[in-house]
Amino acid sequence: MPRLPFRPLGAVATAIALLTYVGCSSSSSKDDKGTSSATPGGAKSPAADASKAEPAGGRSSTLFAQWPKPAAVLVVSGEMDGYLEPCGCTQGQLGGLIRRYDFIERLRAQNWPYALIDLGSLIKDPAAARGGFEQAKIKFSIALKALSTFKYNAVALSADDLKVGVGEAMAQFLNNLTEPTKILAANVVPGPGFETIIQPSTIVAAGTVKLGVTAVIDPENIAKLSDPDKDELLPTVKRADDVLPSILAELEGKSDYQVLMVQGSPDEAKRLASAYPGFDIVVSTSAIDDPEQDPQMLNNGKTMLVNVGRRGKYVGAVGFFNDGAKTRYYRVSLNERYDGPATEVKKVIEDEYRSMLKEIGTVENFPRHDYVNGAPGATFAGAESCKTCHPNTFLKWSSTKHALAFESLLRDPKPNTIYDAECVTCHTTGFEYTSGWRSEAATPLLKGNQCENCHGPASKHVAEPDDLSFRKAIALTAQQVDKNRTCYRCHDDDNSPKFDFATYWGKVIHKGLDTYTDPKVHQGAAPKAGKP
Incomplete structure (x- = not known):
């Protein structure tokens, strides 16, 4: 043709x-x-x-065995x-x-x-x-x-x-x-x-x-x-x-x-x-x-x-x-x-398709936009930026599959899934946003499904932890998460057909794990990730 x-x-x-x-x-x-x-x-x-x-047997079974x-x-x-x-x-x-x-x-x-x-x-x-x-x-x-x-x-x-x-x-x-x-x-x-x-x-x-x-x-x-x-x-x-x-x-x-x-x-x-x-x-x-x-x-x-x-x-x-x-x-x-x-x-599907995604850069060139509901000018900072002030919360997150979401793509038997935007969107942090995930080389501290996928970009709070407006901008309750169906963006009928918020929330709940009596947690720090 x-x-x-x-x-x-x-x-x-x-x-x-x-x-x-x-x-x-x-x-x-x-x-x-x-x-x-x-x-x-x-x-x-x-x-x-x-x-x-x-x-219902294995591959050796004859198709439509009862048909002439x-x-x-x-x-x-x-x-x-x-x-x-x-x-x-x-x-x-x-x-x-x-x-x-x-x-x-x-x-x-x-x-x-x-x-x-x-x-x-x-x-x-x-x-x-x-x-x-x-x-x-x-x-x-x-x-x-x-x-x-x-x-x-x-x-x-x-x-x-x-x-x-x-x-x-x-x-x-x-x-x-x-x-x-x-x-x-x-x-x-x-x-x-x-x-x-x-x-x-x-x-x-x-x-x-x-x-x-x-x-x-x-x-x-x-x-x-x-x-x-x-x-x-x-x-x-x-x-x-x-x-x-x-x-x-x-x-x-x-x-x-x-x-x-x-x-x-x-x-x-x-x-x-x-x-x-x-x-x-x-x-x-x-x-x-x-x-x-x-x-x-x-x-x-x-x-x-x-x-x-x-x-x-x-x-x-x-x-x-x-x-x-x-x-x-x-x-x-x-x-x-x-x-x-x-x-x-x-x-065609595994080799040619994903090779083309890699070559064209569908992840790196994904059309991104600013995050609209957080503190003005806030960027994604990465979970490592949260670790100093929230060590126990960080440890809890580290023990979940969310923390290893990107590594699961690297282990996927299908080739080059890290270049597939449909996969990466749920296995990295802030993917669709201006300061979010771009690539393993450019944004390594945003690997995995981290805190900010739920709480929003936290660079302002990291820099000024005692500013109540910045703290309020990323505050989130379990009730809000459930009502907004936040988890269902990734845990949908395709990826988690048996997902139930009440059941799975118990595996990641992290309220009240840290105290903030150490003066260092009130000093603030420069975010380690989230450059525009």
Whole structure:
């Protein structure tokens, strides 16, 4: 595929891009269950329990052991939301492209023909991404490159992915996707020169089965984008109902099964599935990470409405069988069972991605801002500056995992996590602020999750410990921390799915550990860190 050499009419910024939120996905406690079956072109009915289709054993287990060999399998993914991989901060997480690739490799090893489609939303709201906008762009390009490594057949156009910039996204599509991958949106007409980037549909051959695949996007999702390139690059966005009748008729004449991906609300996907019963499979977005495992069966069992949740924790597998056998669906949990070598994608995700973060300096160049709620002009001073006056409190902190948070990144088996802004933000002190963490060389005294991540920058208090206004600016009670959900900034559903403030506070409580009778503690000192 040719590379995009320039941005016509000032519309496109060339791409160094990748994706938006590499987080961690906490696992569901439920086992995967079998779902529904369908007779091709006929009435569909609930399947016999397929909960043993994928044994709970180790990697040697056969996939879908209770299935007869299918004529083809359609693998459905989508709404990864920037979760290239679980972050490793807690055990039992689901998802990640490396595991997804291992699943596909095992499917391939069983000699089962397959096709791959993705609903899009590879990233989500890059402007609010924990790692910052630039890292989100890098993740987007890495995600696209990974999908090309998989040899995906189709990816639906998503407004979430266009938030890196419409021009940037178009350049990324052109520069990072290779055959056979197609970007689909039947109701979007690209501007001149970009007609080949977004296509209305594609015919995918998987073994003896031909799949007609299309996608639509809610015009409102495009309309909400505030982007100077939008009107030039995506000048025409039609209603789904204006294009689906003709698209469906065309696909029915060329394929055995018809598949629709809907980048809109779940209600809109259900409406379209009911309105156009010619589609055998409709892929919907999900309002939650872990939706119901079974698809909805619509149109008297003719249409299977599927969603695979968010954050890339699951993929769906639709089995098509010869001799009129019923179509089967199974949702696969991407857990440690799929921790195989996945060499090709592992190189992209672990080596290329983080090497790029290091080279570009996403941590050092993170857009920082001043701290607004502390003493005016205060900077981050580091826990060592607190030690003289608060020795027992310092000792208590030193015994917690907070003190070793940065070292845990150095020990991480994944390479170069200290250059990943999404990791560093919770493993260092004051990361997003002007005087906070920048690098191991520039701000070594801000390693780990220290006092000032809760109390705020303390340089003014360190210099003048008896100034009540400076002391008040960093004073904080457990009630305030709990009410403001301060701990949940890092101890979120991804990194600490079982976090409970009352329980964990008991492990770090430090009130009243020090006395201040020694005159030296009232003299003040020059902060050891926190230079602007």
